[in-house]
Amino acid sequence: MGEEATDNNPLQKKQRKKRKNFLKSAKKYAKKGQMGRGTQIPQDLFDYFVKILETIKQGIEDPDERHALVNNVLERTKGEELNIVGNQLGCRLIELLLPYASPEDLERYMDTLSPDLRRLCSDNFTSHIIETMLRVSCERATEHLQILDQLDDEVPKKRRKKDSSKYTDEHITSCHEFTLKICKYALNNLEDFVWDQYANHILRSSLKCLSGIVLLPGEKPKVNMFVEKVGNLSIPPHATEMKYKFVPDEYKEIVKEFANRLSAWPQFKDLPYKNITSALLQVLLYAVKNTDKNLTKTLIKRLLNESFAPDDWVPTTGDDEKKDKIDVDSEESKEEKKNEGSLPPVFENESAVRLLEAALFVSKKKTYTQIYARCFINRLGQLATRKMLNFTVQRLIDNCHIKEEFEPMFDELASKYDAILACGNTGVLVAVAKACLRIKTKQMQFLQNLEKALNCTDADNQKHFAVQCLKMAPLRADVTNKEYFIHIHGSVILQTTLDFQRPAKVVSSLLELSADELLYILCDTKGCHVADSFCKGQFVGVKARDKLIWKLKGYYQKLALSQHGSRAFEQIFEVASLEQKVKIMTELSDKSNLLNSTNYGRLIATKLDVATFKTSQKKWEKSRGKIVDEE
Numbered sequence: 156m157g158e159e160a161t162d163n164n165p166l167q168k169k170q171r172k173k174r175k176n177f178l179k180s181a182k183k184y185a186k187k188g189q190m191g192r193g194t195q196i197p198q199d200l201f202d203y204f205v206k207i208l209e210t211i212k213q214g215i216e217d218p219d220e221r222h223a224l225v226n227n228v229l230e231r232t233k234g235e236e237l238n239i240v241g242n243q244l245g246c247r248l249i250e251l252l253l254p255y256a257s258p259e260d261l262e263r264y265m266d267t268l269s270p271d272l273r274r275l276c277s278d279n280f281t282s283h284i285i286e287t288m289l290r291v292s293c294e295r296a297t298e299h300l301q302i303l304d305q306l307d308d309e310v311p312k313k314r315r316k317k318d319s320s321k322y323t324d325e326h327i328t329s330c331h332e333f334t335l336k337i338c339k340y341a342l343n344n345l346e347d348f349v350w351d352q353y354a355n356h357i358l359r360s361s362l363k364c365l366s367g368i369v370l371l372p373g374e375k376p377k378v379n380m381f382v383e384k385v386g387n388l389s390i391p392p393h394a395t396e397m398k399y400k401f402v403p404d405e406y407k408e409i410v411k412e413f414a415n416r417l418s419a420w421p422q423f424k425d426l427p428y429k430n431i432t433s434a435l436l437q438v439l440l441y442a443v444k445n446t447d448k449n450l451t452k453t454l455i456k457r458l459l460n461e462s463f464a465p466d467d468w469v470p471t472t473g474d475d476e477k478k479d480k481i482d483v484d485s486e487e488s489k490e491e492k493k494n495e496g497s498l499p500p501v502f503e504n505e506s507a508v509r510l511l512e513a514a515l516f517v518s519k520k521k522t523y524t525q526i527y528a529r530c531f532i533n534r535l536g537q538l539a540t541r542k543m544l545n546f547t548v549q550r551l552i553d554n555c556h557i558k559e560e561f562e563p564m565f566d567e568l569a570s571k572y573d574a575i576l577a578c579g580n581t582g583v584l585v586a587v588a589k590a591c592l593r594i595k596t597k598q599m600q601f602l603q604n605l606e607k608a609l610n611c612t613d614a615d616n617q618k619h620f621a622v623q624c625l626k627m628a629p630l631r632a633d634v635t636n637k638e639y640f641i642h643i644h645g646s647v648i649l650q651t652t653l654d655f656q657r658p659a660k661v662v663s664s665l666l667e668l669s670a671d672e673l674l675y676i677l678c679d680t681k682g683c684h685v686a687d688s689f690c691k692g693q694f695v696g697v698k699a700r701d702k703l704i705w706k707l708k709g710y711y712q713k714l715a716l717s718q719h720g721s722r723a724f725e726q727i728f729e730v731a732s733l734e735q736k737v738k739i740m741t742e743l744s745d746k747s748n749l750l751n752s753t754n755y756g757r758l759i760a761t762k763l764d765v766a767t768f769k770t771s772q773k774k775w776e777k778s779r780g781k782i783v784d785e786e
Contacts, residue, residue: 193280194241203231204248211251225252229260236267246280250287254294258326261295264288265333272340282353286360289337292330293364295322300401338365338409345416355431358413359438365410366442367400372516392582393553393589395516399445407446414443414450424461433506437513444517455514455522463511464499464529498537499530505543512550523554527564535564536571545580552586558596565590565597572608573629581627581644588651598655605648606660621664622672624649625682638675646681653688653695662699665689666706673703674710678720686723690730703727704735711742712749721755728763736779737772744769 239245275281338361348354426432538544609623610630627642676682714720750756768775
C-alpha cells in the first residue's frame with residue numbers, strides 16, 4: 156500500500172475499541188464472589204443465568220426449544236421478580252426473554268412491577284425492563300391493527316383488513332391498558348423524568364410507542380440472540396422517509412399532550428443545548444410528525460425563533476474574544492475564528508445541531524425554506540468543511556426537493572470541492588450527487604466540478620476519473636499504485652453518476668481501464684456495487700455494457716471465485732446476451748473444477764448449472780430459456 160492509500164483509509168486513522176465480553180466479565184466477578192452489580196442474587200441462580208445466556212448466544216433456531224427455554228426461565232423467577240430485574244445479569248436476561256414471554260408471564264411482570272414504578276423508572280437496571288415491557292405490550296396491543304400485507308398499502312384506511320392476532324382479547328386489553336398506564340405516568344412525571352438519565356429513555360420509548368415509530372433515522376434494529384430474522388432494517392443514509400405503524404387516535408392524543416406540556420416550559424429554548432433534552436426533543440419531533448402536522452410546524456418555528464437563530468441574535472466578529480492571550484495563530488485560523496461569530500448559536504453546540512437535523516427531516520416546504528434562510532444561506536461552504544457541521548449540510552441537501560432551492564446551494568458549494576476533499580467530509584459530495592440525480596438538475600456541472608477537484612480535467616487525465624473518484628483523492632503524478640483503498644463515498648458517487656442522464660464521461664473512464672484494474676474494483680467490497688449501476692443504469696448504453704463484457708473476457712473465473720467479485724459477476728451475466736452468456740459459460744466450464752475451490756464459486760456453478768453446460772450446450776440453452784420465460 157502506498158502513502159495515498161494510507162491517508163485515505165479511515166480504518167488506519169481510528170481503530171475501534173473492542174467491546175467488553177459481558178459473559179466473561181460476569182464469570183470473572185462471580186469467582187470473586189460478586190454476583191453482578193445492583194441487587195444480590197444467590198450464586199446458583201447466577202450460574203443458571205450465565206448458562207442460559209451462553210445457550211442463547213449460541214443460537215436457538217427451533218421455535219419449540221425457544222418457547223420452552225423462555226417459559227422455564229421465567230417460571231424460575233416467580234416470586235423473585237423485583238430482586239432479579241434489579242441485578243445486572245438478571246436484568247440483561249429478562250430483557251432478552253420478555254418479547255417472547257407468554258401472556259401469563261408478561262402480565263405477571265406487569266402486575267409485580269407496576270406498584271413501584273417511581274423507583275424502578277430511575278434505576279439503571281430496572282428502567283431497561285420497564286422500557287422493554289412498554290415496547291412489548293404496545294406491540295401486542297396494536298398488532299391486530301396492522302395491515303395484513305404490504306400490498307394493502309394502497310387500500311383506503313376504512314377498507315383495511317385487520318390482522319388476526321395470536322393473543323386473546325383479554326391479553327390485548329391488558330397490554331393496551333399497561334401501555335397507557337406507563338405513558339400517562341411518564342407524562343404526569345415529565346418535569347422529573349426529563350432530567351433523569353434513565354427515566355428520560357422511558358419518555359423517549361413512550362413517544363416512539365404512542366406514535367408508531369418503527370426505527371429512528373440512524374437507529375439500527377436490536378439484534379436478537381435467538382437467530383431469528385430481524386424484520387426491520389435500519390434507515391439507510393441520505394433517506395428522507397420513516398416508517399410508522401398504525402396506532403389508535405387515543406395514543407396520538409397523548410403525544411400531543413407531551414408536545415404541549417414541553418413547549419409550555421419557560422426553559423424550552425434552552426432544551427436543545429443539553430444532550431439529554433436534545434435527544435428527547437428529537438424523538439418528539441419524529442413522533443409529532445405522525446400525529447399532528449400543524450403542531451410539528453409550531454414546534455419547529457419556536458425552536459427556530461427562540462433557540463436555533465433567535466430574533467435578538469447579532470453576528471459577532473470574534474475580535475473582542477480572549478484579548479489577554481498572545482495571538483500566535485496563522486492567517487487561516489484567524490479567518491476561521493472571525494467566521495465563527497457569523498454562525499447562528501445552533502452551530503456552536505453538537506446537541507442543538509442534531510436537533511436541527513431532526514427538524515430538517517420532519518419539516519415541510521415552507522418551514523424547510525425558513526430554516527435554510529435563517530441558518531444556512533451563505534454559510535454552506537464554511538459548514539461543509541467542519542467536522543461536526545458537515546452532517547447538517549448533508550441533511551439539508553437530502554431533504555431538499557425543490558429545484559429553485561437546490562441550485563443556490565449547489566452554486567455555493569461549487570468552489571469548495573477541493574476543501575471538502577482535503578478535510579475528508581466527502582459525505583457532502585454524496586448528498587450533492589444524490590440531489591442532482593433526485594431533482595434532475597446540475598448533473599453535468601457536478602461532474603465538471605468533481606473532475607476539477609480530482610485534477611482530471613485535462614484530456615490525458617480524464618481516463619483516471621473513475622479511479623480517482625473511487626479513491627476520493629486528487630490525481631498525483633508521483634503515485635502509481637495498482638492497489639489502493641476504495642472509499643465508500645467514492646463508490647456511492649460513482650454509482651450515482653452512472654444513473655445521471657448523461658453518464659458518458661464516467662462510462663468511458665471505466666471502459667478505458669485495463670481488465671486487471673476492472674477486476675480489482677469489482678472484487679472489492681465497495682467497488683463491486685459499481686457493477687450494479689453500470690448494468691442496470693437507465694442511460695448506460697447497450698454497447699457500453701457489451702464492451703465491459705468483452706473486456707473481462709478471460710477474467711470471469713477469477714470474478715466468480717471472489718466473494719464480492721461473484722456478486723458483480725451475477726450482475727454482468729444477467730445483462731449479457733445469450734451469445735455472450737455462452738462464451739462466459741465456456742470460459743467457466745473449461746476449468747469448472749476450480750469453481751468448487753471456494754464457496755462463492757460453488758454457488759455460481761450451481762446457480763448457472765455449469766455441469767449441464769459441460770455435458771450439453773443445447774440442453775443448457777433450453778433450460779435457461781425456460782427460466783427466462785418463467786421470470
